[in-house]
Amino acid sequence: MSTKYPGPxxxxxxxSDAERLKKESHFxxxxxxxxxxxxxxxxxxxDNYLLIRFHGMYQQDDRxxxxxxxxxxxxxxxxxxxRCRLPGGIITPQQWLAIDRFAQEKTLYGSIRLTNRQTFQFHGILKKNVKPVHQMLHEVGLDALATANDVNRNVLCTSNPVESALHQEAYEWxxxxxxxxxxxxxxxxxxxWDKEKVATTDQxxxxxxxxxxxxxxxxxxIPPHNDVDLHANDLNFIAIAEEGKLVGFNxxxxxxxSIDHGNKATYARTATEFGYLPLEKVLDVAQAVVTTQRDWGNRTDRKNAKTKYTLERVGPEVFKAEVEKRAGLTFAPxxxxxxxxxxxxxGWIKGIDDHWxxxxxxxxxxxxxYPGRPLKKGIAEIAKIHQGDFRLTANQNLIVAGVxxxxxEAIEALAVEHGLMEKVTPQRENSMACVAFPTCPLAMAEAERFLPGFISEVETLMTRHGVADEAIVMRVTGCPNGCGRALLAEVGLVGKAPGRYNLHLGxxxxxxxxxxMYRENIQEAEILSILDELIGRWAIEREQHEGFGDYTVRAGIIREVIDPAxxxxxxxEA
Structure with missing residues (x-):
């Protein structure tokens, strides 16, 4: 393996000033x-405006x-x-009822937001309620530590509701x-938590x-389900099982x-395969990757500070060799x-353990x-009788697990009564947006409030072209920071300005x-006009079982991204 590298x-x-802030923060x-x-x-x-992010909070205002x-x-x-820390997205009914009460009684909006980081967020916590929310979480065994800023954030895990034993092993990791x-x-x-300071020095x-x-x-x-969108992440462990039992990870x-509009030194990137490792080396390898990025990552330019740019700068083989040295292993193929x-x-899925x-x-x-659809109340009512757990998915949905x-029958009745099981199209099920306006300070365009109406228009197009029973993975993000994962969609909209988006295909x-990128800085009407034409072509010209994104590449409508830089x-257009 070569150790030659293309950059320092x-x-x-x-x-960057963020480095000063962290150094002077007294840990x-x-x-x-x-x-x-x-x-x-x-x-x-x-500095506290940014430091609170390490404690799981962002300061916002109603724009x-x-x-x-x-x-x-x-x-x-x-x-x-x-944003709560919730590895694997698993939460007990008792914990859920506590967060439900807090959202209702002590936030401005009264809602709970499930995120594609497989956790939940409270929006609208006034300063007087900041300490009480951390204490409430602590009382039920939760916290918000390290869910934002320059740390390893909430660890995702495939929400596998079928192979319960394998999922439990993966979740534990x-x-x-x-x-x-x-x-x-x-x-x-x-x-x-008002814990006393200790005399020892922080390390x-x-x-x-x-x-x-x-x-x-x-x-x-856990293959074959990439429900966590692994390629949006710095570090990914792909479970390898034999006879239903976890034996190691790729x-x-x-x-x-995340990108920066107009900055060609930034780009989206899929993750690089390093190799296979046994279970006993998981924590060593995780630590080795993190410490290598800690030591080699760019601290002069935050736009180029993520792990993906470190790999591109030093070369994947050099980074991999350093991880092997620090972890004390050689990756297997x-x-x-x-x-x-x-x-x-x-809907309902039966697991191999006979639970639903x-x-x-x-x-x-x-x-x-909502009027006629009390969704939040419905989940709380289910929590009052549910004996299993809840799993928040990385697609912003919720699983009532282990029934x-x-x-x-009782849980389904509650779900139906509160509007939680209303039928929606495959297209709506496969669409997602970040929060954006009115609370996100980074939003350039609408996302969460834009998506429902936009998808209604897309559903009309799908029906017109005879593909209403199918779906195109569509994502909208209000800015280029990537929270809505639009840059792993078949159709991705990235907010550029109020009412304007960059359209990505392929x-x-x-x-x-x-x-x-297919078109830059365009409005909804033009986006829908483009999709009308392309969905029509896809419906007629596609090969058997060919997805929309694969079709746009094969038909030469868009050039495939092979080398992201x-x-x-x-x-x-190609």
Whole structure:
């Protein structure tokens, strides 16, 4: 294996200000504790505005009323978004009821948002309720530590409701990886749980004093279901099973979707195969990948700080060799694996353990009590009688898992009564959006509020062309940061400005190919006109079982992204 590399292992130059902030934060404490008592502002001051992200929160405001408040000479209505740490997306009914009560009683919007990071978010937490939310989570065995900023974030795991024993093994590894890579600082416990400071000096043996150069994401995947979109993540463990029992993992490193509009030094990238490893080396390898990225990642330019750019700069073989050295192993060749699906399987599914699992479609993951459809109340009512657990999926849906035959009828009745089992089209089931307006400060265009109406228009096109029973994987994200995973869709819309999007085509159904840009900065009417023509062509010209994305590449409508650094910004038709 060659150790020649195309670029420097470490990027020299002036460090970004984020590096100063982390170094001066006293291991993520800052002055957050003191800031909580500042009643002059509803937000956090100075560095604390960013430091709270390490504690699972983003400071936001309602952008729908920002101009009105400015006119009234008032500061924006600041409120926090909190994201829970929930490895594998599993939560107990008792935990669910606690978060349901908090959302109802102490948030501005009263909703729970299921995210494609396989966890939930509260939106609209006023400053006075920030400490109470952390304490409520702690009381039920949860926390929000390290769900944002320059750390390993919530670890995803395939929500396999059929092979229960295999899923349990994979889920346990997701939990172990999450715990192993957590920050070791006691700042979180001191600030939010009122734990006393200890005399010993804080140390971060894995993450380091200044933590990682950029956010870092990890998955555990059980083929053939790529429901976690592994290629959107830095570190991926693909489960290899023999006779239904987990024996090891294939390792893939360096996926990521976030870009910067117009910056051709940024691009989406699929993860690189490193090799196969046995179970006893999982934590060593996870630590080796994280520490290599910690030491080699770009700390001068946050736009180029993710693992995917480190691999491109030093070369995948050099990065792999360093991981092998640090972990004390040599990767075996990749074991055979195949992905055939990535969407959730809705309705009732019976597992091999004779328990039932009910997957409920939650559009955009937003649980709220709508007129005639009290979705949030429905999940709470199910939680009151459910004896198994809930699984949040990476597609923003919810599984009522582990239902015995004796409870199946009662749970279905509650789901039907509260509008949780209404029939939707395959197209709607395979569409997803990030939050965007009004709360996300980074949003350039609508996403969550745009998607339902847009999909209704697409459904009309699908019906017109005789493919209403089929689906195209469609995603909308309000900015180029990748939260809606539009850059692993067959049709991806990336917000550019209010009402305007970049249209990407050419991804595939199983999420292993990046879509290329087809049109830039266009409005909904033009997007629908383009899709009308292309869906019509697909319906007539496709080969048997050929997906829309595969068709656009084969027909020469869009150029396939093979080398992301070269192909991603080639916004020309083949």
């Amino acid at each position: 292992l470490v990027v020299e130059g002036k460090l 993520l404490r800052g002055t957050i504790k003191e800031d909580l008592n500042d009643g002059l502002t509803g937000g956090f001051n100075g 729908d009323i920002r101009a009105e408040r400015t006119e009234q000479k008032l500061e924006p209505r600041h409120a926090m978004m909190l 997701a939990k172990k990886i999450s715990e192993h890579l957590l920050p070791q600082t006691r700042a979180y416990a001191e600030i939010w 971060e043996p894995i993450l380091g004093e200044t933590y990682l150069p950029r956010k870092f994401k990890t998955t555990v995947v 390792l893939l490193v360096g996926g990521g979707l 990749i074991r055979p694996y195949e992905f055939t699906t990535r969407g959730d399987r809705f 699992h009910l997957t409920l479609f939650i559009e955009n993951g937003r649980l709220l009590d 015995p035959e004796s409870q199946k 991804g595939n159904r199983i999420g292993t190919r990046i879509p290329a 070269r192909d991603f910004w080639a916004a020309v």
